[in-house]
Amino acid sequence: MKKLNKQNKAENSTSKPVLSAILRSDVLSITNISESKHPTEGTSEKVYTEKEIIDLYNSGRRNFNGINAMGADLSGADLRGANFEGANLCGSNLQDANFQGSNLSGANLSYTNLKDTNLKYANLAGADLRGANLEGANLHDAYLKGVDLTNANLHGANL
Numbered sequence: 001m002k003k004l005n006k007q008n009k010a011e012n013s014t015s016k017p018v019l020s021a022i023l024r025s026d027v028l029s030i031t032n033i034s035e036s037k038h039p040t041e042g043t044s045e046k047v048y049t050e051k052e053i054i055d056l057y058n059s060g061r062r063n064f065n066g067i068n069a070m071g072a073d074l075s076g077a078d079l080r081g082a083n084f085e086g087a088n089l090c091g092s093n094l095q096d097a098n099f100q101g102s103n104l105s106g107a108n109l110s111y112t113n114l115k116d117t118n119l120k121y122a123n124l125a126g127a128d129l130r131g132a133n134l135e136g137a138n139l140h141d142a143y144l145k146g147v148d149l150t151n152a153n154l155h156g157a158n159l
């Protein structure tokens with residue numbers, strides 16, 4: 001790879017973007033340096049509020065794949081059939097919520113309150129439910145392969 005001197009660097013900042021390639025194992029990542037931000041800028045990903053999620057759901061959106069809703073209070077929410085695959089719901093209050101038939105595979109649900117939540121037919125494969133409160137939750141016919149239930153409360157849950 002060609003090294004840039006000060007003159008080339010100045011020319012590239014106003015003309016063509018400078019590309020940097022980082023090879024890590026079998027993953028190749030290409031970054032546009034001229035458009036990238038300082039490492040401390042924009043590092044926090046948007047955290048969706050309960051109102052935003054419910055409004056989006058009510059407007060017809062069902063795909064919340066990878067969304068960050070850490071700490072959200074979605075108690076009593078009707079989110080049947082929604083896709084929360086890989087979502088971060090860590091520490092959220094989902095008590096009495098309805099996730100029947102929803103996809104929560106790979107989701108972070110650690111330390112989440114799922115008391116009396118309807119998870120019937122939900123896909124929870126690979127979900128992180130460490131320390132979650134599932135007391136009285138309906139997990140009838142839920143797909144639980146690879147779920148981490150370490151220190152989870154399953155008292156009275158319907159399995």
